[in-house]
Amino acid sequence: MLFSYVARENSASYPGEIKVRSHRKKYAFTGIAASIILAVGLFVGLNNGQEDLNQQDLGTIEDPQEAYEKAKESLQLISAALNSGREDLAYIEEFDKAKNKYIKE
Template sequence: MELDNIEIIIEKYFQGETSIAEEKELKNYFTSSNVAQHLEHYKPVFGYFSLAKEQKFKQEIPLLPKSRDKKRNVAWLSIAASVLVLLGIGTYGYSNYGTANLNQGLGTYDDPEIAFRETQKALSQLSNHVNVGIESVHYIEEFDNSKNLIFKQ
């Protein structure tokens, strides 16, 4: 009768449906000396838990009280660095604000002839850059033509 009960509890155990009391019953049964022959292969499974329970950790863990101080120092250091960066950005922005206002007068001409010549220079430079871009487009068109010859779609 007890053997049938153990077999039922083993099935429930592997289904994950056992209670703590049933698991204790299995452990007690498999640690005893009168285990049925056909259930011997389960003995290491349930015997392992009793061995694992007896193991103790014997190595000492060194305590490092200074690590807490290091964390505080890192926190204060990061706050100080952030404040320093913000002050640097603010100083740079403030000093460049005055020079930006001075540079706003550039590009305005009183004489229309000088303004016309400067405009022609600027448009000539723009035209040169656009022409370089158009030449690149010709290369892409040539590539597409070659690709279409090779891979007839």
């Protein structure tokens, strides 16, 4: 019964013409326009960045002792920021010890 239905439906055909609309043309220009805008944006952005960097005073210090002091100060600020994160590790270590008492790996 099932196979006879499938055989009958395979022989059926639609006498009219099936029209399939293609949206490909409609969206083709969108991709091209996006590529052009991206290329122009990168070109303008990269060129302006180089000019700003060349014109910018980067704060070069001529005196070696003053440069050393500034570098030392910057590194101490970075060290303080990283060490503040280490304090939180003590809580994690205590939690790990308590967990290991009850859960054996």
